[in-house]
Amino acid sequence: MRSSFFYCCLCFLFIYTCVTVSPVWAQTVVQGKIVSKETKQPIAGATVSAVGSKQATSANQLGEFRLPVDTSCKELEIRAMGHKTLRTPIPANREAMTIQLSPNAETIEEISINHRNKEKYSNKNNPAVELIDLVIRHKSKNRLSGKDSLSFEQYDKLKFGFIDPKISKRKGMLGLNFIFQNVDSVSYPDKKLLSLYLEESNAKVYGKKNPSKFKKVVYSNRKTEFDKRYINNPNIQQFMNFIFQQVDVYDESIFLLNRQFLSPIADNGKIFYKYYIQDTIFNEEGYFIRLNFQPRNKTDLLFKGTLEISMDGSYAVKKASLRVDKESNLNWVKDGEIGFHYLKNKDGVMLLDSTRTFMVFSVRKGETIFADRISINSNYDLQSEFPKGVFEGAPIEYATNADQAQPRRPIPLNNAEQMTYTNTERLNNNPTFKTLLAVGYLVSQGYYSLGAFELGPLEYVYSRNNIEGNRFRLGGRTTQALTDKAFVEGYVAYGMDDARVKYFLRTAVSLNGESIVTFPAHYIEGSIQNDIMEPGQQIGFLKGDSFFRSIRKNRPTKWFDTRAYQVQHVYEFGNHISITTGLTHAERQTIGDLRLISSGNPDQLLTDIVSNEAHIDLRWAPFEKFFYRNLTRKTVIEKHPVFNLVYTKSLSGFWNTTYNYDKISLSASKRLFLNQLGYADVRVVGGKIWGTLPYTMLELPNVKQKDDRHRIDFDMMNPMEFVADEYVKLGFTHQMQGFLFNKIPLIKKLNLREIWGAQMFYGKLSDRNNPYLSDDVVHFDTNSDGEILTHVLQTEPYWEGTVGIDNILRVLRVEYVKRFNYKTLPNVPKDRFRLSINISF
Incomplete structure (x- = not known):
């Protein structure tokens, strides 16, 4: 029994020794010092790696390094900021090496981490500024639009709602209590989010450098939708995507909230920003320098934050955190941050992996609103040829079944996010919520909805001029609740002084079976108008005679009594070129004190003008x-x-x-x-x-x-x-x-x-x-x-x-x-x- 136990111990010891010691038997240690060939000074932070393996280290402040390598390794690679990359053989005798690196044309004199409060800031002899210069010099190669050709998959999630909502304890709460059961305490640390809008999409994105082209094909799109009578859901989608556009830190200016914030790596960034080297980072991905930046003037539209810059010679951005300063000249913005993260592909190219924008708005004391956008890019392809005709049509296109396709999520929705879709449907059926929407629509848009038809606009109900005196008008238009493939709008007006009825009617019908308003549209329209109009004025539903125009000092006083008919054909192409052709017949009679006396005969008065016009309108609005x-x-x-x-x-x-x-x-x-x-x-x-x-x-x-x-x-x-x-x-x-x-x-x-x-x-x-x-x-x-x-x-x-x-x-x-x-x-x-x-x- 004892001999068996002893035999097992020997076997265990042998196996342990083979596993733990044998790798050491196959390794040796290479050590040495890295100095500048020009100044003979040590180069701190230089990266030393064994060619053909993942073994690497960095030089200390004296330029010294010590690296265990496999005996099979024959060569070292040394990289240092501002110096040419060098490959050198490992000496056979394994003696200490002295490696000299040659400076390149883009040399930074030194790296130092300063406490900025202790000395006056200056761009001169500032290693952080020298580093930014290198980033700027290389950004055309590092930005996505600088690639010769690429394609990738993109998942995008956009949501907004309330932060830390005050949950009413009153029973009933007009039937809206269920909303507050959807509070998200997971997505953002120390904050509770109540989402009211959520949109997800998957897209294939294509880009080309020469000639510059861009195409995004959305094949999956899901979003919360409110009552169509009061809220145009595509408008919400367009507005949110407009003010929270997808951006890149390499852009000269970063578009946010309909404002342009200067990027910290813009060409003229040094004029507006201060830069400080904060830290050096060594990990399995390489050697990086963390750089801090802040605005010279906090009220300007600038960011503060950090950049992590790769020191492999590409000077590409690895990470970026851009925060909106609270003192910026913005309204209602309490806090905001944009985060960028980049990953190296197998060829060492740094590609944008993800972007997150999180904004906090202060509506009034104790109430804040958030907007959160996350974009994740994957499956980059920088080699394959593009599908034939991929860049034809609009730059952003939605697949025909995009609204029905289920999103592919690289990160799953949490329970609160999933409930956002369900709660929106419940809101649309809530009587209180419907009333709030109706009142809000009347105040903001000037129309009162009756479902398939809406009355308005409010500002045209009453106006005044020297011919009609007090003018009253009742107008309206059809809505999508009736159909989106046809459209009717019109008004009836009456002037108290001239005691006459005026009217306008316009209708449009789709010719391609699609909506008459969704781009690209194809429809035919006809209009008829009988009203008093200014000389030179065109036929139209809104002809400028609103209440606000009638109280201006330089309001019109000369009028034609006009009867006009118009028919038009509108054809829009996917490249944002459109052609409108039409015929217009107009009969105009002078009224009031408008006098058109012949220049050849003072006794002859022109009272009637009849015109028949054919017109063609060519319009080009790229990327509209x-x-x-x-x-x-x-x-x-x-x-x-x-x-x-x-x-x-x-x-x-x-x-x-x-x-x-x-x-x-x-x-x-x-x-x-x-x-x-x-x-x-x-x-x-x-x-x-x-x-x-x-x-x-x-x-x-x-x-x-x-x-x-x-x-x-x-x-x-x-x-x-x-x-x-x-x-x-x-x-x-x-x-x-x-x-x-x-x-x-x-x-x-x-x-x-x-x-x-x-x-x-x-x-x-x-x-x-x-x-x-x-x-x-x-x-x-x-x-x-x-x-x-x-x-x-x-x-x-x-x-x-x-x-x-x-x-x-x-x-x-x-x-x-x-x-x-x-x-x-x-x-x-x-x-x-x-x-x-x-x-x-």
């Missing part, structure tokens, strides 16, 4: 996105331009056409994002009119037209004040987002924002249309004092400018508007102040 409101939509203003080319031809001899003419106009609009200087909107419109026409059919720049992307308002110009048949208009508005006020002590605490802009009109009137030179047109009309109301521009263009302060008490905007020239004309406004409500982040 939309906000939806029931069966209407509005362009999301981003950096991409919008162009329109419109040609109009008079159908001479058809349906009692009075005049023969041709018109052409070209319009362009673009928003310029200027980093820390905010953003500017530029609009340019030019055109020419051929034919001999009364001035009311020429270009009248201050006539209220439809609300389009290219509209330019001249606040200091009277209606019909100038006329031209060859013209150019320019509008420029710059919102500086507090760039100047942020630099003024005490003032910067008010979060005020600067606004300035200018509008220009320049036009010529040909001799054939000038009543002072031609007998074939009509004289310009006069006011009650006999003063001429309409004028021809001289050699200089008309100018007016605006300067103002925005974000007063977070909601008010005050502007001073001044007219710069043509101030000697009769009864023209010189300047004025205007006050408006403007709510933004």
Whole structure:
């Protein structure tokens, strides 16, 4: 028995010895010192790795290292920031090595971790700034858009709701108690989240560098949806994805909350940020330096946080944490952070692995709202060819069955997140919640929903003008509850002074079996209108006669009694080119004190004008996105331009056409994002009119037209004040987002924002249309004092400018508007102040 026990012990000892000792028998130790070939100084932190294995170490402050390696290993690789990577054979005698590294052209003199409070900050001789320079120099290679070609899978989750909601203890609570059973205490440390909106999607993303192209195909999309009568769910989706866009730390500016925050690795980042080396990191992924950054001015739209930078020669970002400073010139933002995480692929390329944006908004004392977005990228492919035709169509496309497909989740939803979908359905069936939605919709949108039809808008119910006196109007439109493949809107109006009924009706029908509003659309529409309208005004549901317009000083006083008919065909292509063709018939009669006296015969009065026009409108809006409101939509203003080319031809001899003419106009609009200087909107419109026409059919720049992307308002110009048949208009508005006020002590605490802009009109009137030179047109009309109301521009263009302060008490905007020239004309406004409500982040 004893011998058996002794035999077992010997066997156990032998096995243990083989397992634990034999690897040591196959290893040896390599040691030495790493110095600069140029200065002979030790290089602290240099990475020493055995080629062909995972064994690695780093040099200490004296440049010394000690690395156990397998006896089969024959070569070492040494890397150090600012030096060329070196491979050197391991000496056979295993003596201590002295390895000299050559500096490269991108050398950082030294690395030191300073306590920034102890010394004055300077960019000069600052190793942190030198490191940022290297990151900036290499970012074109490291960013995703810098890859020759790539594709990857993307999972995206976006949610918002309340933080630490106050749960009412009152019984009943109007039947909404169940909401508070859905509190999430897992997703974010020390916070309880009550989600009211949740959206998930899976997509395949493709990118190409030369030529630059991008495509995202969403094949799975699930989101909470509220009552369609009051809330356009695609609009919520578009709005949330707009203000919380997917971003990259390598972007010059990071778009957040409709604002541009300068990236800490932007080309001009050193002007706005301070940088400090915080720590060095050695792990199985390599050698990294953790760098801290903070804004020089905390009120500017800048971040504070940390970067982890790879020191393998690529100077790629491994991790980034970007926090919104509480003192930033933002409204209602209590806290915010964007986190980026990158992973190396098998070829050593750092690729974006995940992004998380978490924002906290303070609505009022004790109530906060959160927004949380997580994006996870996987299955990167930098080698394979793209599928044929993958970049055709819109940059972002949804598969036909995306709403029915179940999301593929790399991270599962917790119980509270799962219940968000169920609770939304219960909310939609709750009577109290329905009432809240109806009231909110009336106040915010101006419409009262009746289900398949809604009444409004509220601001057009009452207005006043010199012809109708008090005007009352009842209007409305159909909704998606009836159908989204057809649309009807209209109004009936009555003026107390002229005792006449006016009306408008427009209908549109889809031709492709899809929604008439969802891009790309294809539909035909027809309109009929009988109403009083300003000279030069186009047919439309909202023609500018709202309550607010009727109380302005320079409101219109000259009118046509107009009967108009229009039919249009709209065809939109997936590349955001659209073609609109149409025919318009209009009969106009002068009413009130509008007088059109022949320039060739003072006894002849023109009272009727009949026109028949055919037009074609070519529109190109690359990468255009939309906000939806029931069966209407509005362009999301981003950096991409919008162009329109419109040609109009008079159908001479058809349906009692009075005049023969041709018109052409070209319009362009673009928003310029200027980093820390905010953003500017530029609009340019030019055109020419051929034919001999009364001035009311020429270009009248201050006539209220439809609300389009290219509209330019001249606040200091009277209606019909100038006329031209060859013209150019320019509008420029710059919102500086507090760039100047942020630099003024005490003032910067008010979060005020600067606004300035200018509008220009320049036009010529040909001799054939000038009543002072031609007998074939009509004289310009006069006011009650006999003063001429309409004028021809001289050699200089008309100018007016605006300067103002925005974000007063977070909601008010005050502007001073001044007219710069043509101030000697009769009864023209010189300047004025205007006050408006403007709510933004």
